[in-house]
Amino acid sequence: MRLNEIVFNDAKPVEGYGPGFFRIGGEVIHGAVIAAPSGTRTWGGFDDIAALVALTGEADVIFIGTGADIAHLPDGLRAQLEEAGVGVEAMASPAAARTYNVLLSEGRRVALAMLPI
Structure with missing residues (x-):
């Protein structure tokens, strides 16, 4: 089996999660989170639509x-x-984190918003 090192350009991968927190790019964030090429930040949840439209x-x-x-x-x-021109895929947070990491490793233009488990 051949192993290849994955290089994440600007965005940081999800490295772990647990009850109420996520670890993204070495940083632990408590509560809901957004991860995107522009950075990782807390998210206000479903009512914080403006953060997603941005x-x-x-x-x-x-x-x-x-x-x-x-x-x-x-x-x-x-x-x-x-309507703002971005696709949306809803799934459980663990599946969203895995999918995000895979597509991020392929160099795709993806973002992630997650509620904690």
């Missing part, structure tokens, strides 16, 4: 982690993001 210029798709289990996004959230 990612439209730097990401083609935003993975939204809905916590420990997959859940439907609130009415209008998906529509507002798609």
